[in-house]
Amino acid sequence: MLNEGLRSIDRHDQKWMSECGEFDSSINQLLDDLQEHGDALRPAFFLIDPFGYAGFHMNTLKRILQNERSELFINFMIYDIIRFIGEENFQPRMKELFGCDDYLEVFKIYNSEEKQQFLVNLYCKQLKETAGAKYVMPFRVNTPGKGTRPRYYLIHASNHIKALKVMKDNMANKSDAPYRFEAIGITSQRGFFEDPNRESLREMIKDYCKAMYPAAIEYAILEDWAYSNTNGIAKTIKEALIELEQNKIIEVTRKPRQRNNTVTHGASIKFKENK
Numbered sequence: 001m002l003n004e005g006l007r008s009i010d011r012h013d014q015k016w017m018s019e020c021g022e023f024d025s026s027i028n029q030l031l032d033d034l035q036e037h038g039d040a041l042r043p044a045f046f047l048i049d050p051f052g053y054a055g056f057h058m059n060t061l062k063r064i065l066q067n068e069r070s071e072l073f074i075n076f077m078i079y080d081i082i083r084f085i086g087e088e089n090f091q092p093r094m095k096e097l098f099g100c101d102d103y104l105e106v107f108k109i110y111n112s113e114e115k116q117q118f119l120v121n122l123y124c125k126q127l128k129e130t131a132g133a134k135y136v137m138p139f140r141v142n143t144p145g146k147g148t149r150p151r152y153y154l155i156h157a158s159n160h161i162k163a164l165k166v167m168k169d170n171m172a173n174k175s176d177a178p179y180r181f182e183a184i185g186i187t188s189q190r191g192f193f194e195d196p197n198r199e200s201l202r203e204m205i206k207d208y209c210k211a212m213y214p215a216a217i218e219y220a221i222l223e224d225w226a227y228s229n230t231n232g233i234a235k236t237i238k239e240a241l242i243e244l245e246q247n248k249i250i251e252v253t254r255k256p257r258q259r260n261n262t263v264t265h266g267a268s269i270k271f272k273e274n275k
Contacts, residue, residue: 023048023055031063043069053081058099061157062131068159072133073167076123076153078116082106085119098122099130120153133157135164135228139171161224165234172233201232202240209250209271216253216270219263238263248272 006016064070084090109115124136136157143151156167226232241263244250255266
């Protein structure tokens with residue numbers, strides 16, 4: 001039925017197909033077939049939305065990410081993970097999920113929020129160090145009416161900064177929805193797309209510029225860093241830079257004809273020593 005539905009909306013002969021099967025075994029079979037024929041995985045976006053937490057091994061994600069133009073978007077079901085993480089018969093699945101035994105450290109943590117943050121951080125760390133993703137960004141999906149209480153996490157992993165930027169920009173555009181998406185960043189307990197004071201983002205950018213002093217930083221390089229390491233997107237990054245400039249914490253050198261009320265590609269930023 002799904003194949004028939006896909007054919008009915010295919011206007012460009014894209015030859016969409018569907019397959020009913022377990023994610024891990026089906027994807028590995030696909031990758032094996034491509035390897036056998038000397039072919040490579042085409043640019044691909046993998047939405048992994050499990051019923052629970054099993055069936056997408058870290059080693060399989062590593063195989064997918066070996067293609068530079070592959071992206072992963074994973075529904076990380078934190079409550080199911082915490083619910084079953086202590087059960088002995090679930091330990092092999094936990095090891096497959098995280099790709100290591102480090103998740104066992106969670107038993108030393110008693111605060112429920114700290115448990116969640118530890119496991120999200122560990123999973124993101126493993127996506128980088130084991131699966132080989134260059135860019136990893138977790139988004140907390142809040143429970144409507146429950147403040148910042150997470151319903152689950154959506155974790156994006158890729159090997160190209162453009163993939164991260166497009167995903168983050170789109171999530172920011174949808175962040176006013178009832179479930180509200182928030183880019184939390186690895187090791188962060190906070191991080192809203194819209195922080196009224198933007199203090200966290202400003203401070204992180206200031207510290208980055210200070211660490212690079214006395215060198216000047218091209219805006220494009222700073223923007224890439226901020227997308228990957230803070231909750232910022234282009235709009236809020238530029239706003240933070242303008243505020244830092246107005247407070248004489250940084251100096252912005254613009255190209256001719258660039259406006260003074262913004263910071264854009266071609267400009268350079270330097271920390272001011274007296275601050």
